[in-house]
Amino acid sequence: MLIAEPLQIAIEELSKLPGIGRKTAQRLALHVLKSDINNVNNLLNSLKDLKEKIKFCKDCFNISTDDLCDICKSVKRDRTVICVVEEASDVIAIEKTNEYNGLYHVLGGVLSPLSGTDPESLKIKELFDRLEKEKINEIILALNPDTEGEATSLFLAKRIKPLGINVTRIARGLPIGGDLEFADEATIGRAVINRSSI
Amino acid sequence: MILKSIYLKNFRLHKSSVLEFSDELNYIVGGNGQGKTTILESIYYLCTTKSLNGSSDYESVNFNEEFFEIKGKFFDLTENNVVINFINESKRKNIYIDEKQIYKSSEVIGKFPVVTLTQSDHAVTFGSPGDRRKFIDSVISQTSETYLKILIEYNKTLKQRSSLLSQIKERYSPVLVDQLDAWSEALLKNGSEIVKHRLKFIDEFNVYVSEAYKNVMEESEIPFIDYDFYGSKKVDEIKDRFNEELTTNRNDEIRRGTNLVGPHRDEFQFILNGKELRKYGSQGQHKTFQIALRFAQFFYMKDKIQKSPIFLMDDVFGELDSYRAKKISHYLKEIGQAFITMTDFTNYKFLARNEKDKLIEVSEGKAVYA
Ligand SMILES: [Zn+2]
Numbered sequence: 001m002l003i004a005e006p007l008q009i010a011i012e013e014l015s016k017l018p019g020i021g022r023k024t025a026q027r028l029a030l031h032v033l034k035s036d037i038n039n040v041n042n043l044l045n046s047l048k049d050l051k052e053k054i055k056f057c058k059d060c061f062n063i064s065t066d067d068l069c070d071i072c073k074s075v076k077r078d079r080t081v082i083c084v085v086e087e088a089s090d091v092i093a094i095e096k097t098n099e100y101n102g103l104y105h106v107l108g109g110v111l112s113p114l115s116g117t118d119p120e121s122l123k124i125k126e127l128f129d130r131l132e133k134e135k136i137n138e139i140i141l142a143l144n145p146d147t148e149g150e151a152t153s154l155f156l157a158k159r160i161k162p163l164g165i166n167v168t169r170i171a172r173g174l175p176i177g178g179d180l181e182f183a184d185e186a187t188i189g190r191a192v193i194n195r196s197s198i
Numbered sequence: 199m200i201l202k203s204i205y206l207k208n209f210r211l212h213k214s215s216v217l218e219f220s221d222e223l224n225y226i227v228g229g230n231g232q233g234k235t236t237i238l239e240s241i242y243y244l245c246t247t248k249s250l251n252g253s254s255d256y257e258s259v260n261f262n263e264e265f266f267e268i269k270g271k272f273f274d275l276t277e278n279n280v281v282i283n284f285i286n287e288s289k290r291k292n293i294y295i296d297e298k299q300i301y302k303s304s305e306v307i308g309k310f311p312v313v314t315l316t317q318s319d320h321a322v323t324f325g326s327p328g329d330r331r332k333f334i335d336s337v338i339s340q341t342s343e344t345y346l347k348i349l350i351e352y353n354k355t356l357k358q359r360s361s362l363l364s365q366i367k368e369r370y371s372p373v374l375v376d377q378l379d380a381w382s383e384a385l386l387k388n389g390s391e392i393v394k395h396r397l398k399f400i401d402e403f404n405v406y407v408s409e410a411y412k413n414v415m416e417e418s419e420i421p422f423i424d425y426d427f428y429g430s431k432k433v434d435e436i437k438d439r440f441n442e443e444l445t446t447n448r449n450d451e452i453r454r455g456t457n458l459v460g461p462h463r464d465e466f467q468f469i470l471n472g473k474e475l476r477k478y479g480s481q482g483q484h485k486t487f488q489i490a491l492r493f494a495q496f497f498y499m500k501d502k503i504q505k506s507p508i509f510l511m512d513d514v515f516g517e518l519d520s521y522r523a524k525k526i527s528h529y530l531k532e533i534g535q536a537f538i539t540m541t542d543f544t545n546y547k548f549l550a551r552n553e554k555d556k557l558i559e560v561s562e563g564k565a566v567y568a
Contacts, residue, residue: 113365151358155380189347
């Protein structure tokens with residue numbers, strides 16, 4: 001055998017990770033091979049802890065170490081606003097901005113008949129349970145501006161509005177600080193079509 | 199924009215060819231299978247990174263070789279050197295503009311606009327409504343990136359919605375039906391934008407078509423592209439009309455498990471003297487219409503993007519009588535630079551030429567200046 005089997009298996013496993021091609025997987029595996037055993041153990045333990053200690057918040061389905069995540073537990077957050085996102089990684093992205101002080105709801109995906117994702121395979125029922133129990137004034141839809149994100153936003157808006165809750169969506173369009181002339185044409189085109197009054 | 203020269207290495211029949219072009223008309227003459235269309239093909243590759251007739255990169259490599267390379271020297275305001283090569287073994291196509299590697303072909307498209315007039319234009323006037331939509335969409339897309347993006351999104355929505363409808367047809371369940379409204383609304387949003395773009399485009403383009411037709415044909419035939427969306431031509435009515443159609447056809451769509459309404463079913467009717475070309479047009483009228491459409495596209499794009507596209511004309515003169523060949527060669531003078539293939543010299547003596555035009559003879563993959 002040209003490559004020792006343990007190395008082959010490690011490469012195989014690493015290349016299953018998103019964004020990792022075979023070449024990168026090989027480089028990572030060889031790096032691990034050369035590393036100190038303590039470093040390797042630290043890496044292994046951190047991955048194990050990640051899987052064992054992290055769970056999903058029972059209210060918003062954000063990643064958490066407890067039954068409730070830090071955001072849901074916090075008394076400083078505005079509990080009348082919920083921002084709906086696709087994945088937990090979107091929570092991280094919005095939190096980094098420090099511009100939002102409300103709660104979240106992680107859907108766990110978007111509607112896609114082609115891949116068989118229907119409302120029941122998302123945390124949609126759980127969202128409406130929250131709307132019934134809690135006093136919510138506003139829902140912010142922050143799904144990706146692609147085909148499936150759009151349809152999911154339309155699906156949710158249509159069902160939330162009759163409850164008398166204000167539904168908004170995050171604006172999409174031109175990047176801040178960038179000159180109009182540097183934005184790509186389709187982005188500007190879209191921004192013109194979806195212009196708002198001032 | 200002008201293409202100054204090209205270099206072909208192992209590209210189909212051309213083992214190694216260097217061609218210098220005229221800023222005006224370039225007549226490329228040669229028998230069938232001698233490699234004259236290959237020259238147009240290579241120019242098309244440089245402009246779009248793709249083959250003209252939809253063949254694979256692999257098929258363009260010379261039979262005995264392992265790779266091909268095309269180099270082109272464009273001149274607009276500045277000089278741009280484009281290099282495209284394809285290597286069999288790695289199945290990799292590399293694109294370079296001014297020695298900088300380009301990783302997304304979308305970065306090239308639109309930079310070197312191109313208009314082609316070929317035998318396959320036959321389908322535009324004779325073919326199905328889909329062939330005409332394809333033509334219209336390609337012209338709008340080349341001048342509006344926004345349109346292209348909306349079109350892509352609309353097509354994705356169609357696929358999702360069609361999948362949902364066929365699932366509902368298979369097994370009717372409240373969970374499935376519940377989603378239909380959201381997908382219909384998404385279709386309505388993107389679809390209405392497409393129709394608005396198309397209405398505005400046809401309105402403008404008709405002027406170009408009748409101008410081009412006059413230049414290709416002497417007689418006073420009046421061409422026209424007729425387009426409406428479920429009977430409406432008014433931009434502010436479109437969304438409501440579309441919505442009405444979706445509501446009316448909802449049960450039918452569920453029963454048949456497919457999308458039945460929307461701009462993907464649009465028909466563009468080509469009209470000549472008030473009559474539908476497809477039903478009543480003669481062979482000659484079809485041909486003239488096809489030629490007029492491409493000239494119209496050229497001048498429309500030129501006005502919109504403020505840049506003269508490369509004009510490629512493959513084997514069109516052979517089919518024309520000497521009178522029209524002469525007329526078109528006069529009109530070509532207004533284009534600026536163009537590349538025209540011909541199988542023989544039958545019509546050549548009738549063409550309007552000047553000393554700046556170039557005649558290139560191609561035989562067995564080698565080019566000779568006549
Ligand atoms: Zn939470």
